[in-house]
Amino acid sequence: MRLLHTSDWHLGRSFHGVGMLDAQRAFIEQLVAVVREEAVDVVLIAGDVYDRALPGVDVVRLLDDALVGLTGAGAQVVLTSGNHDSAIRLGFASRLLERGGVHLRTRLAELDQPVLFPLGGRADDGDAPLLAIYGIPWLEPRLVAEQLGVDTASHFEVTRAATARIRADLAVRAGTRTVHSVVLAHTFASGGISSDSERDLSIGGVGAVPLDLFDGFGYTALGHLHDRQELSPSVRYSGSPLAYSFSEAQHKKGGWLLDVGPDGIGGIREVLWQAPRTLAVLRGKLEDLLSADAFAWAEGAYCQITLTDAQRPAQAMEKLRSRFPDTLVLGFDPEGAGATAKTSYSSKLAEAADDLSVCCGFLEHVRGRAADDHEAAALAEALEAVRLEGMSL
Structure with missing residues (x-):
């Protein structure tokens, strides 16, 4: 048998x-x-x-x-x-x-x-x-x-x-x-x-x-x-x-x-058994992942990607999916992050000069990257709208 x-x-x-x-x-x-x-x-x-x-x-x-x-x-x-x-x-x-x-x-x-x-x-x-x-x-x-x-x-x-x-x-x-x-x-x-x-x-x-x-x-x-x-x-x-x-x-x-x-x-x-899709576990900086020929094999795979950029890149998932359309998991592990002493969020909050600094500080805290000029302007506009709304009540 x-x-x-x-x-x-x-x-x-x-x-x-x-x-x-x-x-x-x-x-x-x-x-x-x-x-x-x-x-x-x-x-x-x-x-x-x-x-x-x-x-x-x-x-x-x-x-x-x-x-x-x-x-x-x-x-x-x-x-x-x-x-x-x-x-x-x-x-x-x-x-x-x-x-x-x-x-x-x-x-x-x-x-x-x-x-x-x-x-x-x-x-x-x-x-x-x-x-x-x-x-x-x-x-x-x-x-x-x-x-x-x-x-x-x-x-x-x-x-x-x-x-x-x-x-x-x-x-x-x-x-x-x-x-x-x-x-x-x-x-x-x-x-x-x-x-x-x-x-x-x-x-x-x-x-x-x-x-x-x-x-x-x-x-x-x-x-x-x-x-x-x-x-x-x-x-x-x-x-x-x-x-x-x-x-x-x-x-x-x-x-x-x-x-x-x-x-x-x-x-x-x-x-x-023949696998229907290849699995790729990738790690590196965003620019390298998007340009290096060594990662070409993963373009048709289901991908788990960990970015090691010092700061979290903007629109990281969208950029990665332009080359790896089936990126299913995205993580961040900045190089050298463990060796750098991080100021607590409460300390940063205490140092904030105004409401805009609080909002920009929170954004930096949760994503690891400071607000750019466009983002800071959008936050300032939102804060001003709230201020004007409060005055009309």
Whole structure:
């Protein structure tokens, strides 16, 4: 059998105000094409299918199209819920969907109920080795600790209890035949590298769980972190298929293809997704960014730009967008600012000679650049209008 591990689709998410539904549809088309070309038997989706608990109608329709496309390409799907999903909504009609090859594991009671596939021999061959795929949905410690029989509501304790249930089920099944296991889990496992677009899985404490909780499983398909990474040969994150923050600009987006035979997990290799847009993280002075040939590659990219000019340039965003039209984030970090002692605004206010000085001082304080002659004249005109209005009352 061949499996494909993916996760963190975040359908419905935007990127700094830019809708991503078309990009997500393009990813799904790539995914379905790979399933056909690689003859994938099972697609594993390790949580955060949706970006919100209440996805829009067009977002739900996109997931529907994805599941129809994957099953139409010959694959079955095993899907768990993540911390962004509503487990109840995502798990709707799970028993009916299972008849069509879509296996949802969104309920706590189902985490030790695997999806079973024969490995070699006929489906009704009672002696053929089995592949057992388990799905651990996102476990909110405060909500599931009591149901899992643990006294401490922590990510470690609830995950340990969940994996113990899976091991108990495996032990029973292994008593009669060979069983190889794959476990899906949406969690922050120690050793992973996080990025800005994942939510913190802990509240008031460390939420990471140790890797040894997954010892003994043939493969653990993790979701939550957006960088595709190998924590151990048998424990991996697929990462998100698209970049959802500029901190992911250097990620190589993709997933993992696994071959499983009667002897267990065989080869594991990467599959890469083509990014719809390049991400550029640029830094420098405005004049250099607008003129240097070294930045030409970023003209068609989504850009995050930090200006280092000593004073904040006027109309900086408008000027940058003349060369980089898709500048989405603009920041300022003046060179040498940290070494210069800054006079407090209250001190400047005390030194102001008149109302115009107060207004011009405030403008300089908030943007780091003094008012020019045109701006000072506009402020003076506004102040005079206020003075005349007050005299007429």
